[in-house]
Amino acid sequence: MNIYVDFDDCLCETALEFTRIAARLFGRNVPYEEVRFFNLQKSFDLNEEEYQQLMEEGHRDKILLGYEETPNASKVLNELMDAGHEVSIITGRPDMTYEVSRRWLDEHELQRAKLYFLNKYGRDTFYQTGSYNLELEDFYKMHFDYAVEDSPLAFQYLDHFPELKVMVFDRPWNQECELKDNYYRCSDWNYIRKQIRNND
Ligand SMILES: [Mg+2]
Numbered sequence: 001m002n003i004y005v006d007f008d009d010c011l012c013e014t015a016l017e018f019t020r021i022a023a024r025l026f027g028r029n030v031p032y033e034e035v036r037f038f039n040l041q042k043s044f045d046l047n048e049e050e051y052q053q054l055m056e057e058g059h060r061d062k063i064l065l066g067y068e069e070t071p072n073a074s075k076v077l078n079e080l081m082d083a084g085h086e087v088s089i090i091t092g093r094p095d096m097t098y099e100v101s102r103r104w105l106d107e108h109e110l111q112r113a114k115l116y117f118l119n120k121y122g123r124d125t126f127y128q129t130g131s132y133n134l135e136l137e138d139f140y141k142m143h144f145d146y147a148v149e150d151s152p153l154a155f156q157y158l159d160h161f162p163e164l165k166v167m168v169f170d171r172p173w174n175q176e177c178e179l180k181d182n183y184y185r186c187s188d189w190n191y192i193r194k195q196i197r198n199n200d
Helices: 014-026 048-058 061-065 073-082 095-107 136-141 152-158 189-197
Strands: 002-005 086-091 114-118 146-149 165-169 183-186
Touching (some): 014 048, 061 095, 073 189, 095 114, 114 136, 146 152, 146 189
Parallel strands (some): 002 146, 086 114
């Protein structure tokens, strides 16, 4: 089976790192559980300039490489790949982070997972032509059986795949979201493994 996996807050604890950066740079002490909005500018109550600074800091190579792995992400994905499933990491990060993102995956034993960049959040960043950059129309031509995603903003793209089962990674900012019948809330990677292996 083909499995779509989002990167931030599915494979690694990105928002948690951003709470630390917001505290360090601006003295905003917002506990992780209170990050209620996917929009971090709103969650941390930052002005435009502060938000830009936050994003720049969070995308520095050293910081990106230090993102903590979400417990069992790599272990479960490797088991799924060992069982013959294809794993594609499809991220909405700016594509200038390709190399460091690839390195993070490799350093976490995910060398076999493919990595693609898709402008999921309509961010004003430059996506150049590259083998790892996906245009939306090419993305829609792909086939996926499962998706692991945390962001309500990305669900609209997943709705183009009628047969897809979407594993919504449980996070503070997707609690209010009403889920359709093919969406399943998942507390952790062991639960995701169980869902996928049951359908082998
Ligand atoms: Mg995400």
